[in-house]
Amino acid sequence: MSCDDNQAQAAVAVIGLGQMGTRLAQAFLAGGYSTTVWNRSPAKAEALAAQGATRAATVNEAVATSALIVVSLPDYATVRTVLGPAAGQLRGRTLVNLSSGTPQDAAEAAEWAAGHGAAYLDGAAMSGTRLVGRPEALFVLSGSRSAFDRHEAVLRSLGNSVHLGGDPALAPVYDTALFGLAWGALAGFYHSLALVRSAGVDPAEFGAVATAHMPFVTSLMADHARQADKGVFPDDDGTVEVHRAAIEHLADTSETQGIGTQVPALFRSLLQQAADDGHGASGIASVIEAIAKGRRHA
Structure with a gap:
C-alpha cells in the first residue's frame, strides 16, 4: 500500500497515549483530522475510539495507516523499542518524536529514522497538557523542513507549532532552555509569594x-x-x-x-x-x- 493511499485513510497516527498523547489525539480529532491511535495498554485507545479515533490493534497497523506518525513516549529508548517491530514500514513517512531527552538522543533518533527511510522531526510541548489544541500552546520542532511544511496544517491543530531549523538537536536544546526559564521564573514567584504571605498578604x-x-x-x-x-x-x-x-x-x-x-x-x-x-x-x-x-x- 502506498504512502499516498495511507494519507487518504488517516491524516495522523498517535503512538503513546499517556496524558500528553491523549491530548494530542484529541486535538487532532478536534481539528477534523482522521486519527489512528495505539497504546501498549488498550484501554486508553478504547477511550479515544469512543471520541472518534480509530484504534489500531498493533503498532504496525498504526504506522501503516498514516503518513504522519506522532510519538509521545517517556524516552527515546522506549521509542525505538516500541517502533522497532514497525521500522520496516516507516519508509516514506514522517516521524514526529515528542519524547523527552537530550540533543544527542535527538541526533541519534534522526539517524535511526533516516536509516529506515523516514523523515524526522524532533519536538517538545512547551505548554504542558493544559493548552494543547489552543493557539497559545507552544510546540517547538526541528529537523526536516520539507516534512514540517508538508504536515504543518495538521501539526497546527496542536497549537503554535514552530519550526526552529534543520538540526533535530535544536528542539531538545530549546526544550531544556525554556524549561529552565519557566522554573527560574516560578522559583522567583514562589519565593515572592512566601514573602508576601509572611506579611499577611x-x-x-x-x-x-x-x-x-x-x-x-x-x-x-x-x-x-x-x-x-x-x-x-x-x-x-x-x-x-x-x-x-x-x-x-x-x-x-x-x-x-x-x-x-x-x-x-x-x-x-x-x-x-x-x-x-x-x-x-x-x-x-x-x-x-x-x-x-x-x-x-x-
Whole structure:
C-alpha cells in the first residue's frame, strides 16, 4: 500500500497515549483530522475510539495507516523499542518524536529514522497538557523542513507549532532552555509569594499584581537577548552593583520574615560573580557572561 493511499485513510497516527498523547489525539480529532491511535495498554485507545479515533490493534497497523506518525513516549529508548517491530514500514513517512531527552538522543533518533527511510522531526510541548489544541500552546520542532511544511496544517491543530531549523538537536536544546526559564521564573514567584504571605498578604491579590508586572519582565528578556548578542550591556535597567544591593535587601527581609533564602542566595551569587569579573558598573544582563563561563562563585 502506498504512502499516498495511507494519507487518504488517516491524516495522523498517535503512538503513546499517556496524558500528553491523549491530548494530542484529541486535538487532532478536534481539528477534523482522521486519527489512528495505539497504546501498549488498550484501554486508553478504547477511550479515544469512543471520541472518534480509530484504534489500531498493533503498532504496525498504526504506522501503516498514516503518513504522519506522532510519538509521545517517556524516552527515546522506549521509542525505538516500541517502533522497532514497525521500522520496516516507516519508509516514506514522517516521524514526529515528542519524547523527552537530550540533543544527542535527538541526533541519534534522526539517524535511526533516516536509516529506515523516514523523515524526522524532533519536538517538545512547551505548554504542558493544559493548552494543547489552543493557539497559545507552544510546540517547538526541528529537523526536516520539507516534512514540517508538508504536515504543518495538521501539526497546527496542536497549537503554535514552530519550526526552529534543520538540526533535530535544536528542539531538545530549546526544550531544556525554556524549561529552565519557566522554573527560574516560578522559583522567583514562589519565593515572592512566601514573602508576601509572611506579611499577611492574600496570595491571590499578589498573584494578580505579579501577573500585571510580567509584561515588563518579558520586555527585559527581549532587550537583554539583543545585548547578549552584541556583548554590550548598558546600565539602563540598573548596574550589577545596584541590583546586588537590592538583592541584599531581599535576602535580609526574607530572613527577618523567617522564610528560606535559597532563591535570593542564588541571585546574590550570580551578581557577585559578575562583579568579580569586572561587570560591577555594567548592566544586569552582563550576568549572562558570568553564567556562560561555567564556574561557580564560592
